[in-house]
Amino acid sequence: MSIDGGVMGVNEGLPVVVIGAGPVGLAAAAELAERGLEPLVLEAGPTAATSVLEWGHVRLFSPWGWLTDPAAERLLAGAGWTVPDPQAYPTGAEWAAGYLAPLAAALGERVRAGVRVVGVTRRGRDRVVDAGRETEPLVVHTDAGERIPARAVIDASGTWTSPNPLGGDGLPATGEAAAGDRVQAAIPNLADPVERARFGGGHVAVVGSGHSALTALAGLAGLAREVQGTRVSWLLRRSGFGQVFGGGEADQLPARGALGSRAAEAVDAGLVTPVFGFRTERVDPVAEGRLRLVADDGREVDDVDEVLVLTGFRPDLSWLSEVRTELDPALQAPVRLAPLIDPNAHSCGTVYPHGAAELAHPEPGFYMAGMKSYGRAPTFLARTGYEQVRSIADALAGDHEAAARVELVLNETGVCGGAGLFDSDESIAETETGSGCCGSAVPASVPSSAGAVSSAGAVSSA
Ligand SMILES: Cc1cc2nc3c(=O)[nH]c(=O)nc-3n(C[C@H](O)[C@H](O)[C@H](O)COP(=O)(O)OP(=O)(O)OC[C@H]3O[C@@H](n4cnc5c(N)ncnc54)[C@H](O)[C@@H]3O)c2cc1C
Incomplete structure (x- = not known):
């Protein structure tokens, strides 16, 4: 199979359909347009x-x-875009207003919002049929019943819309759905008076150990300082802190390192109570609309007002049933990419250069890019996605040398073993003795003896 999936042939007049107008989908469109290929970005949202x-x-x-993205910057330069201060840190809303919205505007009719992709297939063939896969176009189905033929498809639909559930085994905990909006999968906006009132003074259980959980913990600790009675329990599947706080000052992205340090300080100050080895199995309603979380070993976290499930994301593969994808069985990332990003293995947060070759599937002309390409792996960076789509655009334009020349220099997390999903004590021991490649991953002032059962009485044995 050729890397461009034969798209330079009979299907040349067709667009490259990009699914999702997030940072990576829009960058893909800019990269394609710069090479004279016609992108069509379909975005489900408004x-x-x-x-x-x-x-x-x-x-x-x-x-x-x-x-x-560099190609996006070049496109925007012609549209009178004001370049933001490269040292400043935007919020998501500022990223959208200052760059993504102007980029979508510059791409014009090549971006169609309010169009949800509900399927991708090969014209006239389900995934079983071999004949014609190199020559027939891909066809993208939308929720409005459109069938859009495409010379290639880049699925940049992200994973935001399919967060992992509360259940420690990857399936929803019993009673999770019935608990309604008391269980939410988003970082609360504590600058909003309504959200402050909702979380202030109550007992919040934060579940998860990635950057989103650290962000939420730091915010809630600030709230606990200001609003009396606010209690925060932090439920972790792992048996100790291990690398959970990240690299601190060793992180090459200082603001990312600071997230862990702030969470560590909150634990140190007694504002956050860690509960280790807690694999939630059940959510039970208790008096006054409160919840009780029950782990698979019978332990309980009681009198919870709000549960923040910040356990990461997974790709929605439901509408890709008719394309021949090749995914790693654990991470659900493209099989050649998975070993490069596996949080159980890769070192120091380093992501090895990868592009069209690693992102290709047996289906000619079909690629996953951006957050979705990482499957269930954490620590995706937008810059990784930009380099991915630069390489894919080169491959689709027939410049295979450029496609293979992937230069990706990312900021290391300062943690040996990556962001980690470790549950075993061995990996924690390795980190704490500083034998990892980046030295100790635990920033100063983390309590070393935080027990599995909190002294705040939030946890009891059933
Ligand atoms: C809270 C948070 C903070 C982050 N902070 C950073 C950071 O500091 N630095 C960094 O580099 N990265 C960060 N990331 C990671 C990453 O860069 C972002 O998540 C980024 O938005 C990923 O871009 P994407 O284009 O792959 O996906 P998304 O931004 O998720 O965009 C996907 C788009 O596809 C659309 N879509 C979904 N399904 C369909 C469908 N079926 N049909 C059509 N459209 C569809 C969605 O509506 C969405 O607009 C952060 C992520 C989160 C969640």
Whole structure:
């Protein structure tokens, strides 16, 4: 199979359909347009950057200099765009207003909002049929019943819309749905008086250990300082802190490192009570609309007012049933990319250069890019996505040398073993003795003896 999937042949007059007008989908369009290929971006939401706007109140840990795509910058330069200060840190809303919305506007009719993709297939063939896969166009189905033929498809639809559930085993906990909006999968906006009133003075359980959980913990600790009676329990599946606080000052993205340090300080100050080895199995309603979380070993976290499920995301593969994808069985990322981003293995947060070759599937002309390409792996950076779509655009334009020449220099997290999904004590021990490649991952002042059962009485054995 050729890397461009034969798209330079009979289907030359057709657009490259890009699914999703997030940062990576829009960058893909800019990269394609620069090479003379016609992109058509289909966005399910009412505007470009719909997902980013949903977490618009969150400040990014990457500065502006890391958040714009080079081809997009060139396109915007012709449209009188004001370049943001490369050292400043925007919120999601500022990223959208200052870059993504102008970029969508510059792309004009090549971006269509309010169009949800519900399927991708090969014209006249389901995934079983071999004949014609190199020559027939891909066809993109939309929720309005349109069938759009495409010379290639880049799925940049992200993972924001399919967060992981509360259940420690990857399936919803019993009673999770019935708990309604008391269980939410988003970082609260504590600058909003309504949200402050909702979370202030109550008992909040934060579940998860990635950057979103650290962000929420830091915010809630601030709230606990100001509003009496606010209690925060932090439920972790792992048996100790291990690398959870990230690299601190060793992180090459200082604001990302600071997230962990702030969360560590909150634990140190007693504002956040960690609960280790807690794999939620059940959510039970208790008196006064409160909840009780029950782990698979019977332990309980009681009298919870709000649960923040910040356990990461997974790709929605439901509408890709008729394309021949090849995904890693664990991460659900393209099979050649997965070993490069596996949080159980890769070192120091480093992502090895990868592009069209690693992102290709057995289906000619079909690629996943952006956050979705990472499957269930954490620590995706927008810049990774920009380099991915630069390489894919080169491959689709027939410049295979440029497609293969991927130069991706990313900021290391300062943590040996990556962001980590470790549950075992061995990996924690390795980190704490500083034998990892980046030295100790635990910033100063983290309590070393935080127990599995809190002294605040939030946890009890059933
Ligand atoms: C809270 C948070 C903070 C982050 N901070 C940083 C940071 O500081 N630095 C950094 O580099 N990265 C950061 N990231 C990671 C990443 O860069 C962003 O998530 C980024 O938005 C990913 O871009 P994307 O284009 O791949 O996906 P998304 O931004 O999720 O965009 C996907 C788009 O596809 C649309 N869509 C979904 N399904 C369909 C469909 N079926 N049909 C049509 N359209 C569809 C969605 O509406 C959405 O607009 C952060 C992520 C989160 C969640």
